Amino acid sequence: MADDSQLLPHRNAIDAIDQQILQLMNQRAQHARAIGELKGTGVVYRPEREAQVLQRIKQINTGPLPDESVARLFREIMSECLAVERPLTIAYLGPQGTFTQLAAMKHFGHAAHTVACPTVDESMRLVEARQADYVVAPIENSTEGSVGRTLDLLVNTPLKVCGEVVLRIHHHLLCQHNHMNDLQVVYAHAQALAQCQRWLAKNLPENVRCVAVSSNGEAARLASEQSHAAAIASQAAAEIYQLHKLASNIEDEPNNTTRFLVLGYQDTTPSGTGDKTSLIVSAPNRAGTLHRLIAPFTQAGISLTKFESRPSHTGLWEYVFFIDIEGHHLDANIQAALNELRDVTGFVKVVGSYPMAVI
Numbered sequence: 001m002a003d004d005s006q007l008l009p010h011r012n013a014i015d016a017i018d019q020q021i022l023q024l025m026n027q028r029a030q031h032a033r034a035i036g037e038l039k040g041t042g043v044v045y046r047p048e049r050e051a052q053v054l055q056r057i058k059q060i061n062t063g064p065l066p067d068e069s070v071a072r073l074f075r076e077i078m079s080e081c082l083a084v085e086r087p088l089t090i091a092y093l094g095p096q097g098t099f100t101q102l103a104a105m106k107h108f109g110h111a112a113h114t115v116a117c118p119t120v121d122e123s124m125r126l127v128e129a130r131q132a133d134y135v136v137a138p139i140e141n142s143t144e145g146s147v148g149r150t151l152d153l154l155v156n157t158p159l160k161v162c163g164e165v166v167l168r169i170h171h172h173l174l175c176q177h178n179h180m181n182d183l184q185v186v187y188a189h190a191q192a193l194a195q196c197q198r199w200l201a202k203n204l205p206e207n208v209r210c211v212a213v214s215s216n217g218e219a220a221r222l223a224s225e226q227s228h229a230a231a232i233a234s235q236a237a238a239e240i241y242q243l244h245k246l247a248s249n250i251e252d253e254p255n256n257t258t259r260f261l262v263l264g265y266q267d268t269t270p271s272g273t274g275d276k277t278s279l280i281v282s283a284p285n286r287a288g289t290l291h292r293l294i295a296p297f298t299q300a301g302i303s304l305t306k307f308e309s310r311p312s313h314t315g316l317w318e319y320v321f322f323i324d325i326e327g328h329h330l331d332a333n334i335q336a337a338l339n340e341l342r343d344v345t346g347f348v349k350v351v352g353s354y355p356m357a358v359i
């Protein structure tokens with residue numbers, strides 16, 4: 001083992017570097033404060049600029065720290081700098097410990113103030129009523145597909161999508177005890193039950209019931225109150241509700257990932273780092289409709305990253321289509337495609353253009 005005299009020169013160097021990092025971070029915060037003063041009462045959070053900063057950091061990084069690590073560090077530095085301008089309030093599906101809260105922290109950093117809401121509806125309403133700045137809402141999971149309720153809420157909300165978050169989802173079986181004896185019920189969000197169904201079928205004793213609740217955070221909260229209950233939830237929930245991990249990583253698909261949208265009263269300008277646009281389109285139920293919806297994008301060489309239909313809730317067997325495309329709605333080719341689309345369909349809503357997730 002190295003003796004302390006060998007470590008000392010490196011530790012002295014680290015102390016000197018830390019002092020420089022500290023000074024530089026505070027200088028950075030002073031610039032952010034000056035920018036905040038110039039913005040006045042306007043919007044302080046600029047997702048396109050944040051995407052540019054993170055993308056650039058990854059590009060100029062020479063290591064040995066990995067690109068993902070430096071991006072995470074700068075994510076937190078930006079979060080603190082933004083809080084110097086004005087701290088943000090982010091509404092999310094709670095209670096504490098949900099994957100939606102983790103997604104909010106991943107996107108806005110830990111200086112943002114998160115507000116737990118009982119439902120996704122309530123979290124959107126809070127922002128619509130301007131009681132919070134932004135909402136983070138789950139939109140689709142790689143194993144289980146779309147979150148129908150969030151899609152439905154997008155149809156009528158006046159909010160715009162201004163960002164996306166992609167989060168790797170690991171589910172754990174959590175309980176007050178470190179064994180399954182006396183286990184009667186497993187609580188989880190319906191999406192989590194579906195993402196773990198093969199594991200549950202194979203490993204749960206036969207008499208144990210699975211009960212869907214409003215969120216995984218709520219499942220963990222219930223398991224912390226009921227001695228015969230377990231929950232499927234995150235590592236964060238295990239820590240918050242002080243539960244034992246009976247089994248780790250019980251999701252059926254090894255790449256189980258959820259995509260979340262960030263919404264607020266804000267249009268985002270093109271980032272230059274790769275943008276996406278989310279659209280909602282309705283069309284009459286006639287032969288050739290699908291073809292006519294897609295043709296303007298195909299002709300303009302615009303790639304579709306999502307195409308999903310949902311009942312329109314206005315007539316039986318009528319649908320609305322949720323379409324994500326690559327590019328910004330201000331791009332000339334997308335404007336042309338949207339104009340063409342408006343000629344063939346009754347309803348086209350641009351729910352927002354936003355930078356693709358960088359971290």
Ligand SMILES: C=C(O[C@@H]1C=C(C(=O)O)C=C[C@H]1O)C(=O)O
Nearest residue numbers: 032035045046049050078081082
């Ligand atoms: C400093 C600014 O405000 C915020 C903070 C940023 C940062 O710390 O780099 C970037 C974008 C904004 O969300 C800015 O608009 O440039």
